[in-house]
Amino acid sequence: MRLIDLSSPIDAAAWEPHPVVHEVMTPAEGARHMADEMRSQFGIGFDPADLPCGELLSIDTLTLTTHTGTHVDAPAHYGTVTSYGPPPTVESLPLEWFHAPGVLLDVSSEPMGSAVDAGCLERKFAEIGHRPDALEIVLLRTGADAWNGTPKYFTDFVGLDAGATGLLLDLGVRVIGTDAFSLDAPFVAMLEHYQRTGDREVLWPAHFAGRQRPYCQIERLANLGALPAATGFAVSCFPVKIAGAGAGWARAVAHVED
Incomplete structure (x- = not known):
């Protein structure tokens, strides 16, 4: 068994929107x-x-905030009003969600600042010859971890739109990870799109999907390029048990059979 560190550090010397x-x-x-x-x-x-x-x-x-470094967002982070009752905070989430087979989807060639759609994910499933099974942990490689610790990390990455997030949830995925700052498109790109079109649906759709069905995001992963294949590995990413919190730091690790 080989272990691959998929976590980015908490570093007070690095640039952060909320300094450490x-x-x-x-x-x-x-x-x-x-x-x-x-x-x-x-x-x-x-x-x-x-x-x-x-x-x-x-x-x-x-x-620091609980969203510094690699961390797990709990459903409570997405809002207080949901279709399924009180959204769980990070300490109450099922442990089995955070140790499961992983699926790597490489979206690094998609346009910078975009939110990929369900059609894009379907093409990625076809490329790797696998559709995620229920409770598998899906990891999105955007390549943005190269900018971690710099202002560019906040603006230069690829996210998911509502349809893509919904597709993964339909398949039974409950943990979606990204090596980017956010699972949504960059904040600046989203707001520019909103100001241009007036379409409120473009504002944080991946996060707001968690108001309809409970799921977690792992944001600010790293080193996804070290994974040897799109499948055939397991992921452990247990969040720190912070009572009443909407997120918790995690040391994400891939387990690869040699």
């Missing part, structure tokens, strides 16, 4: 902090100088 703040407490600072905390909370302390090198443990504090 990463504060590091060094092991020496951690020793002093722990000594002070034990003394103030429990009335018993210690001298950091008694520790080897005067160090204890480092502590990292991050300020």
Whole structure:
């Protein structure tokens, strides 16, 4: 079994629409902090100088959204009003959704900024000789991960339209992944299309599909080009269990039989 990392990092040094703040407490600072905390909370302390090198443990504090880096969007992220009742938050999702056979669809040749339709996906199924089965995890390779950490990552990718998303849901897919910033078309492209046509249906259709049927997106994947084939691998992408959250970070990994 070979493991392929499909995750993009959380990096405070990289460009983000919502910047990440990463504060590091060094092991020496951690020793002093722990000594002070034990003394103030429990009335018993210690001298950091008694520790080897005067160090204890480092502590990292991050300020970021749950949509930073590779993450799973839960149905609660898509809105509060659905056709199926209260949308589940990330900690309540079925675990079996997040460890399943994977299907890779390469849409990197589609026009930049577009939202591919159901016809495009049908052609991709024919190319790989496989239609996704229920609960298989479908991964879209757009090639956008090459721009991760730069402003271009926010604007240069390919998404899905309502028909394409609906097709995958009709097949029983419950987790759809992309190496792009969003499963929808780029925000700028969507808004330009809307302003040009007045068609409200072009606004976040892939996300809003989750108001009709519960499903999850894995956004901001990476390294999909390392997968050796369109099928024949499994994906693990369990989201972090954050109570009441609409999304959770995930370490997505492909399992490939050698």
